[in-house]
Amino acid sequence: MQTLxxxxxxxxxxxxxxxxIDSRRAQVAAIGGPVTRAVSHLESFVLDGGKRIRxxxxxxxxVGGGGLETDEDPAAMLRAAASLxxxxxxxxxxxxxIDASDTRRGNPTVHRAVEKVHGxxxxxxxxxxxxxxxxxLVGDLALVWAEDMLQDSGLSVAALQRxxxxxxxxRTEVIGGQLLDISLEATGDENIExxxxxxxxxxxxxxxxxxxxLGAAIAGADQATIDAFRGYGRDIGIAFxxxxxxxxxxxxxxxxxxxxxxxxxxxxxxxLLATALQRADERDPAAAAELRRGIGTTSDPAEIARLAxxxxxxGAVEALEERISALTASGLAHLAAxxxxxxxxxxxxxxxxxxxxxxx
Numbered sequence: 001m002q003t004l005x006x007x008x009x010x011x012x013x014x015x016x017x018x019x020x021i022d023s024r025r026a027q028v029a030a031i032g033g034p035v036t037r038a039v040s041h042l043e044s045f046v047l048d049g050g051k052r053i054r055x056x057x058x059x060x061x062x063v064g065g066g067g068l069e070t071d072e073d074p075a076a077m078l079r080a081a082a083s084l085x086x087x088x089x090x091x092x093x094x095x096x097x098i099d100a101s102d103t104r105r106g107n108p109t110v111h112r113a114v115e116k117v118h119g120x121x122x123x124x125x126x127x128x129x130x131x132x133x134x135x136x137l138v139g140d141l142a143l144v145w146a147e148d149m150l151q152d153s154g155l156s157v158a159a160l161q162r163x164x165x166x167x168x169x170x171r172t173e174v175i176g177g178q179l180l181d182i183s184l185e186a187t188g189d190e191n192i193e194x195x196x197x198x199x200x201x202x203x204x205x206x207x208x209x210x211x212x213x214l215g216a217a218i219a220g221a222d223q224a225t226i227d228a229f230r231g232y233g234r235d236i237g238i239a240f241x242x243x244x245x246x247x248x249x250x251x252x253x254x255x256x257x258x259x260x261x262x263x264x265x266x267x268x269x270x271x272l273l274a275t276a277l278q279r280a281d282e283r284d285p286a287a288a289a290e291l292r293r294g295i296g297t298t299s300d301p302a303e304i305a306r307l308a309x310x311x312x313x314x315g316a317v318e319a320l321e322e323r324i325s326a327l328t329a330s331g332l333a334h335l336a337a338x339x340x341x342x343x344x345x346x347x348x349x350x351x352x353x354x355x356x357x358x359x360x
Contacts, residue, residue: 003074006347009059010052013082017046020082020149037117041110042138046089049105053351054088054211055081060348061215061229064340070220076154077218080163083153084211086146091174091206093139097132098182099266103258111135143171155218162217170210177202184269185296192274196238199271203244204237208355224337231334232348239327240355242320245270247358249308250317261304267296271323276316283314328356 004012021043028039058081062068067077095101096109103109108116115131123130150167151160181198183189212229221229247256248263249272263270273295280288287310294307311317335348 003068004059004078006056006060006063006343009056009078009081012078013052013055013085014047016079016082017085020079020145021046024145038114038134038138039141041113041134042089042093042142045093045110046085046142049107050085050088052082052085053355054084054207056347056351057208057211057233058084058215060344061212061217061221062219063215064212064229064338064344064348065216065219065221065225067215067219067221072156072159072218072220073154076156076159077215079153080150080155080218081211081215083146083149084206084214086142086149087171087174087206090139090142090146091178093135093142095178097135097139098178101258101262109135110138159218159220162220163214166210166213166217170206170214173201173210174206177205181269185267188292189269190274190277192271192278195269195271195274198269199238199241199245200234203241204234207240208237209233225340228334228338232331232338232352235327235331235334236352236355239324239331239352240358242271242324242327243356243358245272246317246320248272249311261301261308264295264304264307265299272311272316272320275319276311276314279314279316279319280310287313324356328352 021039024039025036029036055078059077062072062077062081068074092104093110096104097111101109102112107113111128111131111134113131114134115127118125118127118130150163155163177198177200180194181202184191184194184198209230210233212233213226216226216229245263245268248258248268248270249261251258251260253260259265263273273291277288277291280291291307291310294303298304298307331352332349335345335352338345
């Protein structure tokens with residue numbers, strides 16, 4: 001294949017995903033029509049939305065780690081990078097069930113879309129339960145297909161062996177991060193360090209850190225390069241999630257595709273909330289008590305707006321912005337230590353700024 005520029009990777013990864021799904025159609029159809037219908041929801045979810053930043057980061061790690069100077073097939077690397085989209089598909093489909101979300105990227109979530117099909121056809125049983133059941137299985141299939149796509153990518157045996165560490169760690173981390181997230185929600189834990197761990201493992205690791213690690217490992221990069229890429233990925237990934245925490249309270253629904261104050265409504269135990277509670281305890285105990293009473297217990301727009309106001313008045317948003325800036329600077333310092341190509345450096349620098357300054 002002709003060597004890709006980094007800005008060509010997202011579209012090329014989508015093409016590889018479409019090809020992989022096409023290669024599974026006969027197998028799926030042989031199982032039965034209901035399976036074909038269910039898989040169509042996965043196909044739409046994976047192909048029709050998202051920025052495909054995980055394949056882009058994996059490709060950047062491969063190029064930055066010297067992969068194009070090796071005998072490793074770039075086309076095989078692209079397929080391996082594209083497989084990360086199935087892991088994201090699994091994570092998001094299941095996350096939407098856990099959060100009881102109605103929309104994702106401005107469209108109905110998979111479980112809600114399937115629920116509607118059930119209701120429209122007048123099938124037996126509870127439409128909501130059916131929708132969730134199908135979505136769980138579709139998410140499971142996405143995780144299986146991620147493994148299939150990696151193993152069938154055409155990478156050398158040695159490259160697949162090098163890929164094992166980041167690949168295995170990434171899957172355990174994202175599931176562990178999700179488990180930690182729902183546990184903090186259930187217990188009401190206000191520990192900032194634990195909220196930080198959710199950000200690290202639920203989002204940062206599988207979004208940026210491990211994809212970069214995966215690409216660099218496949219390239220056969222040295223440990224210093226891998227460590228620098230991971231440092232960049234960890235810091236930029238956490239900053240990315242901190243921005244997401246802010247958007248979960250103050251984001252514009254027309255831009256984010258989610259209702260305003262969604263994290264407050266769901267009772268998400270974010271770093272923003274933990275910081276606000278800590279500051280309110282010190283400065284305004286009455287406001288802290290009001291915040292604790294309201295988080296995860298109200299969906300009234302006026303009450304949600306009041307909770308958002310309390311958080312802002314504690315100075316937690318400013319503290320969050322300072323941390324995002326510090327993490328961005330730290331991540332870019334790790335990148336500078338790699339000494340990679342100008343194209344990779346420029347792209348990762350731009351991605352860092354876009355990830356941490358985004359409004360959706």
